[in-house]
Amino acid sequence: MAQPESTVTATGDVSCTIGRVLGAVGDKWSLRLLCEAALNGVTRFKDFQAVLGVAPDVLGQRLTKLVDEGLLTKHPYQEPGQRTRYRYGLTPAAEELRLALTALQQWGEVHRPKDGGEPLTEVGRTVDTGKPVHVAFVDDEGRVVPADNIDYRYSI
Amino acid sequence: MAQPESTVTATGDVSCTIGRVLGAVGDKWSLRLLCEAALNGVTRFKDFQAVLGVAPDVLGQRLTKLVDEGLLTKHPYQEPGQRTRYRYGLTPAAEELRLALTALQQWGEVHRPKDGGEPLTEVGRTVDTGKPVHVAFVDDEGRVVPADNIDYRYSI
Numbered sequence: 685m686a687q688p689e690s691t692v693t694a695t696g697d698v699s700c701t702i703g704r705v706l707g708a709v710g711d712k713w714s715l716r717l718l719c720e721a722a723l724n725g726v727t728r729f730k731d732f733q734a735v736l737g738v739a740p741d742v743l744g745q746r747l748t749k750l751v752d753e754g755l756l757t758k759h760p761y762q763e764p765g766q767r768t769r770y771r772y773g774l775t776p777a778a779e780e781l782r783l784a785l786t787a788l789q790q791w792g793e794v795h796r797p798k799d800g801g802e803p804l805t806e807v808g809r810t811v812d813t814g815k816p817v818h819v820a821f822v823d824d825e826g827r828v829v830p831a832d833n834i835d836y837r838y839s840i
Numbered sequence: 841m842a843q844p845e846s847t848v849t850a851t852g853d854v855s856c857t858i859g860r861v862l863g864a865v866g867d868k869w870s871l872r873l874l875c876e877a878a879l880n881g882v883t884r885f886k887d888f889q890a891v892l893g894v895a896p897d898v899l900g901q902r903l904t905k906l907v908d909e910g911l912l913t914k915h916p917y918q919e920p921g922q923r924t925r926y927r928y929g930l931t932p933a934a935e936e937l938r939l940a941l942t943a944l945q946q947w948g949e950v951h952r953p954k955d956g957g958e959p960l961t962e963v964g965r966t967v968d969t970g971k972p973v974h975v976a977f978v979d980d981e982g983r984v985v986p987a988d989n990i991d992y993r994y995s996i
Contacts, residue, residue: 701945701948701949701952701954702871702872702875702941702944702945702948703868703872704948704952704954705944705945705947705948705951705952706868706871706872707952708952710868710871711867711868712859712862712866712867715858715862715866716858716859716862719858722992723992724992777951779987780947780950780951780987781947782987782990782992783943783946783947783975783976783977783987784940784943784944784946784947784975785858786977786992787939787940787943787975788858788861788940789857789858789861790939790940791861791936791937791939791940792857792858792860792861793857794936795861795933795936796857796860796861796863796864798857798860807992808977808990808991808992809990809991810979810985810989810990810991811988811989811990811991812989813979815979815980815981815985816979816980817977817978817979817980817985817990818977818978818980819939819940819943819975819976819977819978820939820975820976820977820978820982821939821942821964821973821974821975821976822973822974822975822976822978822984823966823969823971823972823973824971824972824973824974825971826976826983826984827982828978828982829966829971829973831935831936831938831939833966833967833968834938834964834965834966834967834973835964835965835966835967836878836879836880836938836942836963836964
């Protein structure tokens with residue numbers, strides 16, 4: 685078979701960008717933590733633990749890493765008669781990650797559907813009108829662009 | 841300090857979806873491999889290796905995993921006088937991941953910019969008109985929705 689034409693025309697700047705992103709949120713638990721915080725409204729250590737079923741030491745490490753990365757803020761709180769515990773909030777940078785997290789979720793609802801469950805076809809709704817929303821490519825005038833009309837390698 | 845009101849109202853279906861996604865593409869190298877394939881057009885084993893600087897055994901494992909997950913297809917090719925080598929193509933499911941990968945890239949260009957380099961403000965262009973494109977939330981009529989007008993927890 686003939687050698688396929690190489691389509692690699694430059695070093696991977698896109699990959700470098702993704703690499704830097706994954707340096708911040710690049711393990712399974714960190715991404716799931718951010719999803720719980722950003723999409724499900726989880727804030728407390730014990731709630732992250734309950735929802736994710738992750739070991740406390742791993743959870744603590746990942747939360748600390750996300751605070752260090754400027755993605756979560758840590759706040760003490762105290763229940764009556766209990767010791768001080770901590771809850772975590774999203775920074776503005778992490779709030780902007782919701783778009784990518786929702787895009788991952790949207791792909792997963794289609795390509796990794798829940799066994800035996802109803803497939804979710806909506807990933808959110810508008811607050812003001814209750815319209816279903818999804819993630820899409822749009823041009824600079826706000827028009828939706830089909831995926832087959834995009835040159836992804838423009839930015840190399 | 842008073843106990844903050846818990847906002848956890850259900851088990852984490854969103855997290856479960858993301859968890860299933862990360863089961864398929866959830867390590868740093870797999871996501872970077874997919875970015876190179878989906879956004880940079882890399883196809884050949886040796887090109888993945890050159891661009892990512894990853895050890896051949898790790899690269900081989902990750903490529904095999906992505907083939908097993910139905911995200912890459914593997915094809916033999918042969919250069920004159922050389923042994924058979926392999927190149928990899930995206931499946932339709934992986935092509936649909938471009939949206940989420942581009943959303944991650946878009947976040948990274950803003951929040952993890954390249955040291956000393958020009959920040960990339962575009963992640964692609966339309967093929968037909970050359971307009972810059974980006975990833976956004978849109979409603980079911982194709983109108984862009986601001987992030988602060990979205991109830992992300994609708995789908996719980």
